[in-house]
Amino acid sequence: MKETETLKQLVLEALKEGVKLYCEKEAHNVSFGDLRIRIEYSREESFGDYSTSFALENSKLLGKKPLDSAALLVGYLQARTDLFEKVDFTSPGFVNFRISSSFLIRFLESTIQKNDIFPKLENPKKVNLEFVSANPTGPLNIVSARAAATGEAFANLLKAVGHSVDKEFYVNDYGNQVFLLGVSTMVRIREILGESSSIQENAEDGRSIEELLSQNVIPAEGYRGDYLKIIANQLLENQNTGKEIKSHLEKKEYSVLAEKCSRWTVESNLVWQKRDLDLFGINFNRFFSETTLHEAGKVLGVLEDLKKSGKIFEEEGKQLFKSEDYGDDKNRVVVRDDGRPTYLLADIAYHNDKISRGYEKIIDIWGPDHHGYIARLAGAVQALGYPKENFQVIIAQQVNLLMAGQKMKMSKRAGEFQTMEDLLGYLGKHAKDVARYFFTMRSLDSPLDFDLDLAKDESDKNPVFYLQYAHARVCSIFREVGTNSDQKALENLEMTEERKRLLFWISRFPEEVLDAAATLEPHRIANYLQNLARAFTQFYITKNNRLKDSDESTRLGLARICQAVRVVLAEGLALLGVSAPERLEKED
Structure with missing residues (x-):
């Protein structure tokens, strides 16, 4: 799977195609490259799965009222019936997308069911994570x-x-x-x-x-x-x-x-x-x-490297690094007047060692009292010739x-x-x-x-147990009715609202992983899993989704959805370092 092959990216590509048609026919003097084009999750599920504020953000360039632009754009997007069940607009100019059930099923089959869940970047890096x-x-x-x-x-x-x-x-x-x-x-x-x-x-x-x-x-x-x-x-x-x-x-x-x-x-x-x-x-x-x-002499050795970059000067017998050049509030001592290196110089030497080991990205997690230390070390790393954007510090x-x-x-x-x-x-x-x-x-x-x-608290009030109970509940379903499922049966399954909502939340998983990895925000996975579990709970408590009471075709289709839920819950919990037990004391 390529980076762009998440549900969100596919919707964005469709949006861009629609905007190109719009520019060709409705806004001839506007360059496509000048426009801001992005999508986000709808603020309310009743509006749709995704939305874009394109018409609002580009109203001056387009020379039209946002509602007029939104209405015209919808016309160009509605043709994508393979992807969208519905495209409409709401005041003051949002365009809303509802993904078709058939596309969600195809996406689920091409990712979750084929164990191709995680989007792979085209240019992965060698990362040092401290x-x-x-x-x-x-x-x-x-x-x-x-x-x-x-x-x-x-x-x-x-x-x-x-x-x-x-x-x-x-x-x-x-x-x-x-x-x-x-x-x-x-x-x-x-x-x-x-x-x-x-x-x-x-x-x-x-x-x-x-x-x-x-x-x-x-x-x-x-x-x-x-x-x-x-x-x-x-x-x-x-x-x-x-x-x-x-x-x-x-x-x-x-x-x-x-x-x-x-x-x-x-x-x-x-x-x-x-x-x-x-x-x-x-x-x-x-x-x-x-x-x-x-x-190994690397602490005083890195001082010579910094001198070559012109970022060291002497003052009152001390050696100072020009950290003011990199946004620090003052220049910092790296060698005391008695010749002893400071902690900063040792830290610079340590990061220089990381650079020498060929890491293309360096990420540090520091404690809450180190925020003021970032600028001086980041500056030293740059002075050593390492790209600024490849060094990142996150404060715990x-x-x-x-x-x-x-x-x-x-x-x-x-x-x-x-x-x-x-x-x-x-x-x-x-x-x-x-x-x-x-x-x-x-x-x-x-x-x-x-x-x-x-x-x-070991009840489902505890968010950990809420997720683990959801996973164990799926496993209990399969213990009761077996693990057989069928793609064709899923394709023929009547799509009620709770089934469709659950399919959408399952399909969001790859993009949630991609976004969480890009931003280094695992809490996004935790939040996503809670939403998925809630969608599954709503699905589970609805009477016509009871697998044991369904005819064979319906049961096989519902089982296909439940299999995907189990996979995503287990994989999502594993990303957070949490187990996904198949049995718990409370499953129903």
């Missing part, structure tokens, strides 16, 4: 869980339309924050061994890091979560690390031990994070370590967990945060399906209220 990339300083939190679910759905959509996708997790295992993590773990180790400890409340209290290490104090910017106590115990109980720890403590080699604790704690946190991701059904092609960039906005209508608080440093593990444990046996769906049913760039009470 998501989650949580700092290895603690368990994955709820925003990371949202990024994980949505990132996986992005990958599924992109692959469905033909792109090659590598999923990547960037491990920030280098720098001061990692050292502070090690210090925090070391404090917990010394607590277990009987030393007193404290927490620095104010970073401006004047004590140096050496003093804090000596006095067994967690720095103000350190980490306080109880998970560090678990790691500290594990390190002490391990024969090898336990021996090293005690040796360094006896010699009061606190800085050396803190560095080792940094590495050990990062490794432990990564094990936890990978385990949680695995439980959530998220798999990465690669975990990329920031440390490897520094060890905050998640508000609601219980009994009240928001729950999150704070990683203080340890008062809800983790992915907490959420999955709370949601129980259906956790993966429910969480994956809830995280993808709203746009990623909007804050999400995650209703824990609704997520725990």
